[in-house]
Amino acid sequence: MNTWTTRLDNPLSVRLRDASVTGYAGLGLGVFAAFLAIPPIEARAVVWPILAGILGASLGVWTVTRGRRRLGWGAVAAGVIGIGLGILATRSSAGNLSSVFDATLFAQTLSFATPLIFGAIGGMFSERSGVVNIGLEGMMVMGAFWGVYGADKGNSWALGLVVAMGAGGLIALVYAFFAIQLRSDQIVGGTGVNFLAVGITGYFFVTLYHNNPIPNGVPLLPNVHIAGLGHFLEGSIGDLNILTWAGLALVVVSYVVMFKTPIGLRIRACGEHPRAADTVGINVYAIRYGCVVLSGVLAATGGIYLSEGPQGNGSFLFDMPQGVGFIALAALIFGNWRPAGAFAAALLFGFSTAIGLRLQVYSASYATLFNALPFILTLIAVAGVIGRTVAPAADGKPYAKQ
Amino acid sequence: MANPDPVSQTEDLVLEMRGIRKEFPGVVANDEVSFEVRRGEVHALLGENGAGKSTLMNILYGLYKPDGGEIRVNGKPVSFSSAREAIQAGIGMVHQHFMLIPVMTVAENIVLGIEPSKGFLLDESGAEQRVRELSQQYGLAVDPGALVSDITVGQEQRVEILKALYRGADLLILDEPTAVLTPQEATELFQIIRSLQADGKSIIFITHKLNEVLEIADRITVLRRGKTIETAPRAGATEASLARAMVGREVLLRVEKGASDVGDVLLDVKDLHVLDDRGIEKVRGVSFTVHAGEIVGIAGVDGNGQSELIDALAGLQKVQQGTITVDGRDISEATPRQALDAGVGHIPEDRQRRGLVLEFSISENVALHDYASPPDARWGWIFPGRMVEHAKRLIKDFDVRGGGPFTRAGGLSGGNQQKLVAAREIDRDPKFLIAAQPTRGLDVGAIEYLHRRLVSERDEGRAILLVSLELEEILSLSDRILVLYEGRIVGEHTSDVSEEEIGLKMLGGKEKTAA
Ligand SMILES: Nc1ncnc2c1ncn2[C@@H]1O[C@H](COP(=O)(O)OP(=O)(O)OP(=O)(O)O)[C@@H](O)[C@H]1O
Numbered sequence: 051m052n053t054w055t056t057r058l059d060n061p062l063s064v065r066l067r068d069a070s071v072t073g074y075a076g077l078g079l080g081v082f083a084a085f086l087a088i089p090p091i092e093a094r095a096v097v098w099p100i101l102a103g104i105l106g107a108s109l110g111v112w113t114v115t116r117g118r119r120r121l122g123w124g125a126v127a128a129g130v131i132g133i134g135l136g137i138l139a140t141r142s143s144a145g146n147l148s149s150v151f152d153a154t155l156f157a158q159t160l161s162f163a164t165p166l167i168f169g170a171i172g173g174m175f176s177e178r179s180g181v182v183n184i185g186l187e188g189m190m191v192m193g194a195f196w197g198v199y200g201a202d203k204g205n206s207w208a209l210g211l212v213v214a215m216g217a218g219g220l221i222a223l224v225y226a227f228f229a230i231q232l233r234s235d236q237i238v239g240g241t242g243v244n245f246l247a248v249g250i251t252g253y254f255f256v257t258l259y260h261n262n263p264i265p266n267g268v269p270l271l272p273n274v275h276i277a278g279l280g281h282f283l284e285g286s287i288g289d290l291n292i293l294t295w296a297g298l299a300l301v302v303v304s305y306v307v308m309f310k311t312p313i314g315l316r317i318r319a320c321g322e323h324p325r326a327a328d329t330v331g332i333n334v335y336a337i338r339y340g341c342v343v344l345s346g347v348l349a350a351t352g353g354i355y356l357s358e359g360p361q362g363n364g365s366f367l368f369d370m371p372q373g374v375g376f377i378a379l380a381a382l383i384f385g386n387w388r389p390a391g392a393f394a395a396a397l398l399f400g401f402s403t404a405i406g407l408r409l410q411v412y413s414a415s416y417a418t419l420f421n422a423l424p425f426i427l428t429l430i431a432v433a434g435v436i437g438r439t440v441a442p443a444a445d446g447k448p449y450a451k452q
Numbered sequence: 453m454a455n456p457d458p459v460s461q462t463e464d465l466v467l468e469m470r471g472i473r474k475e476f477p478g479v480v481a482n483d484e485v486s487f488e489v490r491r492g493e494v495h496a497l498l499g500e501n502g503a504g505k506s507t508l509m510n511i512l513y514g515l516y517k518p519d520g521g522e523i524r525v526n527g528k529p530v531s532f533s534s535a536r537e538a539i540q541a542g543i544g545m546v547h548q549h550f551m552l553i554p555v556m557t558v559a560e561n562i563v564l565g566i567e568p569s570k571g572f573l574l575d576e577s578g579a580e581q582r583v584r585e586l587s588q589q590y591g592l593a594v595d596p597g598a599l600v601s602d603i604t605v606g607q608e609q610r611v612e613i614l615k616a617l618y619r620g621a622d623l624l625i626l627d628e629p630t631a632v633l634t635p636q637e638a639t640e641l642f643q644i645i646r647s648l649q650a651d652g653k654s655i656i657f658i659t660h661k662l663n664e665v666l667e668i669a670d671r672i673t674v675l676r677r678g679k680t681i682e683t684a685p686r687a688g689a690t691e692a693s694l695a696r697a698m699v700g701r702e703v704l705l706r707v708e709k710g711a712s713d714v715g716d717v718l719l720d721v722k723d724l725h726v727l728d729d730r731g732i733e734k735v736r737g738v739s740f741t742v743h744a745g746e747i748v749g750i751a752g753v754d755g756n757g758q759s760e761l762i763d764a765l766a767g768l769q770k771v772q773q774g775t776i777t778v779d780g781r782d783i784s785e786a787t788p789r790q791a792l793d794a795g796v797g798h799i800p801e802d803r804q805r806r807g808l809v810l811e812f813s814i815s816e817n818v819a820l821h822d823y824a825s826p827p828d829a830r831w832g833w834i835f836p837g838r839m840v841e842h843a844k845r846l847i848k849d850f851d852v853r854g855g856g857p858f859t860r861a862g863g864l865s866g867g868n869q870q871k872l873v874a875a876r877e878i879d880r881d882p883k884f885l886i887a888a889q890p891t892r893g894l895d896v897g898a899i900e901y902l903h904r905r906l907v908s909e910r911d912e913g914r915a916i917l918l919v920s921l922e923l924e925e926i927l928s929l930s931d932r933i934l935v936l937y938e939g940r941i942v943g944e945h946t947s948d949v950s951e952e953e954i955g956l957k958m959l960g961g962k963e964k965t966a967a
């Protein structure tokens with residue numbers, strides 16, 4: 051029996067007494083408060099967001115007192131944040147606002163989310179099999195440099211992509227050897243990967259390009275043009291990069307692989323209880339090797355998007371990912387080690403980057419604030435405000451056969 | 453079917469292990485062990501804690517690599533380098549410490565490794581269907597869709613057996629399957645074993661309960677300190693003769709204890725209510741006292757509130773309502789530390805999850821509670837030398853075998869882990885000692901020692917609360933017996949009560965008079 055339909059069958063008075071309904075209503079009101087002042091509603095008085103926010107927060111408090119602690123506090127937080135954002139929004143001019151919120155915001159959100167999706171899903175494979183991967187950033191740098199190198203020398207973006215994937219897989223293999231075979235500490239090993247990748251790419255950038263920028267005219271990752279969708283849709287999804295679409299497909303495919311196939315079941319078994327997996331004849335080492343290498347390949351695919359995608363435009367900088375690998379890791383944790391969760395988190399973080407960029411139009415400090423959002427949200431998630439995130443039980447624990 | 457094997461004309465052997473040797477750093481776990489199993493027999497493998505039974509079976513199952521020796525399955529020499537190969541050769545194993553993944557369902561756990569599929573996809577309904585069929589065929593009731601974290605230990609045991617059967621095992625190894633089962637569940641298990649036997653399967657059955665051996669086994673092999681002592685048919689064996697073969701001396705199978713000399717009330721529980729982790733009220737208004745110099749036994753079927761009661765007494769679970777007083781000190785709001793300091797000792801039900809840090813050494817585990825006070829520490833400093841001395845003393849007193857102070861606790865055999873926990877708790881000199889399943893997985897010699905020790909602790913004036921699923925243990929040790937049913941005490945008896953009467957109450961049987 052679906053609990054939501056039974057709930058909706060009840061009269062309003064009964065529904066209001068259900069703690070989870072008030073909790074979700076509070077959450078909704080909090081979000082609503084933040085959006086009151088921007089199009090299409092454009093309520094310009096400060097009181098409206100404050101009113102909606104306070105209402106949301108109080109519903110939250112009420113929910114807390116009736117036992118649904120997490121949900122209730124979540125609603126309180128949403129209400130307070132909603133008030134803050136709502137006031138900010140009413141303070142700025144309507145003209146600025148419509149330049150901030152438009153169809154291309156959606157496209158930009160997806161664009162910023164793309165490398166995060168690849169990184170987070172890559173990390174998911176590694177961590178679900180029981181190997182912590184904080185080397186995602188380094189694997190991305192590898193993808194960023196070798197991708198643009200391959201595209202430049204081979205004069206084809208597809209070749210660049212293959213080279214990037216190979217480079218990411220290779221450095222992941224090195225990491226896997228240390229983490230799985232030698233059973234070294236995975237945090238130390240992952241940090242090592244990050245430094246190693248910067249070293250390798252830096253060295254080859256200098257030797258191969260003699261410290262000059264990569265020449266113009268490197269074939270870039272193409273965009274996919276879709277015409278005839280109408281104004282808004284065309285603005286948002288009519289001109290997305292090929293990797294963005296691939297990322298969307300990856301979310302679905304990785305979900306199916308991880309949760310609907312035998313191999314996914316085995317991967318999860320290795321991450322939860324490797325000894326149990328061993329006793330039913332699963333080769334824990336082989337699974338972990340495979341997953342770590344795959345995570346390197348995927349992270350590097352996210353990396354090439356930085357150099358060869360619309361933002362990179364065929365250039366390479368030493369610190370190219372600028373923490374994108376770590377934000378991808380945050381998205382993975384925020385999304386509770388699940389593809390859909392990681393995707394939602396990547397979208398949210400991509401959105402905050404896109405907004406941050408646009409807010410620079412009239413305030414640099416707001417922009418910085420939005421750039422910090424992924425980390426703040428992840429902290430909140432880890433602290434358990436909105437549901438609790440649970441890592442695979444054997445994540446980060448090397449496995450030793452007798 | 454019965455075509456004689458050329459190697460051994462007289463018997464049809466499924467398994468021959470000859471001269472098996474396995475060393476771990478500092479211990480020879482198996483020393484030239486020989487062991488064979490005939491087709492269709494139930495073969496009991498007996499031995500003290502640390503005798504090398506689990507090690508031998510792990511070698512057979514491909515998990516450990518033997519240092520020497522020869523293994524033949526169905527007459528053919530084999531050398532398994534992984535469990536997969538052993539499974540393919542028709543060997544199934546139910547491990548002493550369960551190998552289940554809590555966050556996955558029963559069906560997923562069972563099919564893991566050999567999953568039914570539809571194209572690329574896992575055939576989930578097919579898996580559940582298959583599990584349901586197997587479960588009906590062998591009379592092992594499980595709910596295929598339930599998460600393993602939500603089921604009881606008895607059910608976990610059934611899932612483990614189904615896991616082996618699903619893989620089509622012809623030779624089934626059961627490593628102490630009854631250690632955590634209630635007597636009723638054990639009886640069910642024996643029926644299952646008989647029906648497997650009727651199906652032509654061979655079974656290796658490891659247990660410390662000698663009555664079970666006499667009930668179910670066709671032949672018996674005894675190991676002692678890594679060596680094979682004897683293989684004998686069941687006919688002619690008695691509990692006493694088996695115990696002698698295992699331990700190498702006469703063992704007292706009955707507890708000898710004098711009348712108790714009851715002193716002041718040391719534990720006073722009043723109207724205690726406790727919720728479990730899911731918020732369900734498991735202890736519903738329990739009141740009782742335990743006096744100095746008295747062993748009070750709590751009898752009951754698993755899951756009737758024992759675990760929550762124990763946790764509340766040890767300060768590990770919040771008390772919803774009511775009070776707990778230890779020697780005049782109210783500890784109902786106490787943290788585990790405060791409970792320890794108030795004089796509560798606790799031998800926990802689950803030694804691996806609650807009793808020990810498996811990655812720590814024996815001496816570190818010994819110092820786990822009192823790392824900050826003498827003898828292990830002084831002036832805020834831990835003295836490793838004293839810690840080691842302390843550990844050595846306990847290892848000797850409680851006969852913990854298989855390592856010294858620096859051995860990793862996880863490397864000890866199951867029974868020796870249990871001894872280590874008991875040693876630490878008793879040695880702390882508690883006023884009130886909770887002994888929860890204190891002899892789970894112990895061999896007869898160790899049980900004899902521990903029982904004698906509990907009685908002598910009682911005689912020294914401690915209050916002891918014994919919680920056990922084994923009725924015999926409760927009856928033979930307790931001075932007073934309380935029966936726990938659905939979170940309430942439904943009966944109080946002296947130790948001369950009959951097993952039947954308690955058994956009936958444990959199942960919630962109504963009585964003429966209700967207290
Ligand atoms: N992984 C390991 N590392 C080190 N020593 C081990 C390991 N496994 C077993 N041992 C040692 O080998 C010996 C035999 O252990 P084993 O587990 O086979 O005993 P057992 O007969 O099954 O005992 P129990 O009845 O207590 O389960 C013990 O001394 C134990 O300490």
Ligand SMILES: [Mg+2]
Binds near residue numbers: 505
């Ligand atoms: Mg054992």
